[in-house]
Amino acid sequence: MANPIKMNMRYLARMGIITDLDKCIAFLRKHRLLASRMDCQGCGSIMTEERTSSTADGLRWRCHDSKCRTTATIRKNSFFEKSNLGLIQLVILTYYWASRTPQRRISFEAEISKRAIVDWANFLREICSADLIDRKGPIGGPNSEIAADESVVARRKAGNRQGRPVKAVWIYGAVDLVSKEAFVELVPESGRTTENLKEITLRNVRAGTTIRTDAFSSYRSLSDWGGMGYKHRVINHSLHYVDPVTLFHTNDIESFWRQAKELLKLQNGVSRRLIPSYLDQFLWSRMYPKEDHFMRILEAIAANPKYYMGSEV
Ligand SMILES: [Zn+2]
Numbered sequence: 001m002a003n004p005i006k007m008n009m010r011y012l013a014r015m016g017i018i019t020d021l022d023k024c025i026a027f028l029r030k031h032r033l034l035a036s037r038m039d040c041q042g043c044g045s046i047m048t049e050e051r052t053s054s055t056a057d058g059l060r061w062r063c064h065d066s067k068c069r070t071t072a073t074i075r076k077n078s079f080f081e082k083s084n085l086g087l088i089q090l091v092i093l094t095y096y097w098a099s100r101t102p103q104r105r106i107s108f109e110a111e112i113s114k115r116a117i118v119d120w121a122n123f124l125r126e127i128c129s130a131d132l133i134d135r136k137g138p139i140g141g142p143n144s145e146i147a148a149d150e151s152v153v154a155r156r157k158a159g160n161r162q163g164r165p166v167k168a169v170w171i172y173g174a175v176d177l178v179s180k181e182a183f184v185e186l187v188p189e190s191g192r193t194t195e196n197l198k199e200i201t202l203r204n205v206r207a208g209t210t211i212r213t214d215a216f217s218s219y220r221s222l223s224d225w226g227g228m229g230y231k232h233r234v235i236n237h238s239l240h241y242v243d244p245v246t247l248f249h250t251n252d253i254e255s256f257w258r259q260a261k262e263l264l265k266l267q268n269g270v271s272r273r274l275i276p277s278y279l280d281q282f283l284w285s286r287m288y289p290k291e292d293h294f295m296r297i298l299e300a301i302a303a304n305p306k307y308y309m310g311s312e313v
Contacts, residue, residue, distance in 0.1 A: 007295050009095065017091060021058055024088050025074065032302040032309045034078050042070040049074070056086050079307040082123055085116055093120050098294035100263075124297060125277040128284035131300040135287070139174065139181040140209030145233070147212045148174035148201070148219075150192045151257045153264050153275065167191075169272060171279065172200055174211070175256050184260050184283065186275045194218045202226045259286070 005011060009018075016023035028034040038047040040063035047061035047070075054060070061072040075081040083090055089112055096106040103117050140146045154169040170192050173184030183204040188196050197218050202225060205211065210231040213219040222232040263278050264270050270278055288296050301307055 006291070008291075012091070012095065018088050021086075021088060024091060025057070025059065028080070028087065028091070031298050033298060033307075034074055034080065035076065035309050037310075038072055038076060040065070040068060040070050041072070043068040047072065077307070078309065079123070079127075079301045079304070083116070083120060085112065085120075090120065093117065094124065094297060095294050097121055097124055098297050099290075122274075122277070125281045127297060127300050127304060129277055129280040130304055130306075132280050132284050136183070136283070138204050138206045139176050139179075139183060140211075141206045142208030144179070144206075145177045145210040145212060146174040146205065147177060147235075147253045148172070148205075149213065149253055149257070150187065150197070150216070151261065153261055169275065171260065171275070172197055173256070173260070174201075174205065175253055177212075177252075182256065182283065182286070184256075184279050186272070186279065189272075192216075192218055194221060198222075198225045201230075202228065205230070 012018045015027070017027045018024065025034060029036045038061040039045070040047050040061075042063060043065050045063055045065050045068070047063050049059055050062045051058060052060045055073060057074050059074050061074060061076070063070040073081070075087075080087060080090055085093070089110060092110050093106065093112060093116075096110065097120070101109075103114055103121075106112065106117050107114050150170050150172045152168050152170055167189065168191070170187035171184055172187050172192065173182060175182040185200050185204070187200070190196060201211070201222075205228070207228040208230070209228075210233060211222060212233045212235050213222065215234050215236060219232065219234075223230055260279065260282050263282050264275065284300075285293055302309065
């Protein structure tokens with residue numbers, strides 16, 4: 001399944017994908033990101049393509065029925081219809097997003113406004129969330145052990161710029177010690193109470209799972225949660241602890257949190273409302289090796305029912 005081609009900037013430039021608009025369009029069509037044929041909305045005839053200077057894409061669809069003559073943009077029904085940026089710019093933007101380039105840097109390299117970069121990144125994270133729905137399921141099981149933990153993502157001191165104290169923002173998740181399957185969610189504003197951690201756990205962890213946590217009081221009743229038969233193992237966090245059976249290191253969960261929060265740190269001050277989508281991007285990205293993220297996000301767009309371009313190429 002792994003892509004044998006190194007889909008890096010050099011490759012995109014060498015193939016003309018980011019230097020020649022026609023080649024860019026051909027690339028997007030090949031990957032079913034733009035339609036290769038279009039039916040006229042007015043009369044149902046098959047439309048043909050024509051050159052135009054009226055759009056930046058240089059091409060449009062035209063109905064040849066002499067009474068109809070309807071035109072349509074080549075982006076019609078596609079994911080790219082969401083933006084006014086050029087197609088080449090959007091390919092470059094998607095590439096940088098996939099390689100986790102900070103927004104400031106993308107803005108400099110691609111000469112695109114921060115606002116447009118933020119919008120496109122939001123659209124791409126929606127794709128991640130949609131793509132995850134089919135793959136996300138509860139983790140663990142009677143023969144599994146998971147490490148659960150909470151982590152704070154923002155805790156500004158009282159009296160910040162607006163003079164209002166900002167409450168701690170917590171995320172909560174777990175990693176399977178062997179399969180490395182994981183979930184992570186934003187904790188409701190009421191904080192890491194037993195009720196909140198329990199509700200998230202019941203939705204994300206299968207019955208009979210052994211759950212490892214630290215000695216935090218909210219976990220005290222964990223083995224009774226929801227009649228799920230969870231087995232609770234309380235571990236006193238130690239940086240040097242290695243599980244003798246699974247060889248799972250405390251550092252593994254620490255690195256899970258570091259990676260989850262890395263994305264949030266790349267953006268200065270992600271609003272609470274957007275955190276779930278960043279966590280989805282994180283969960284999505286850890287399914288694939290880093291170098292595949294660009295092609296994988298293009299595949300996820302093509303597979304999204306909203307932007308389905310048909311199976312023909
Ligand atoms: Zn027509």
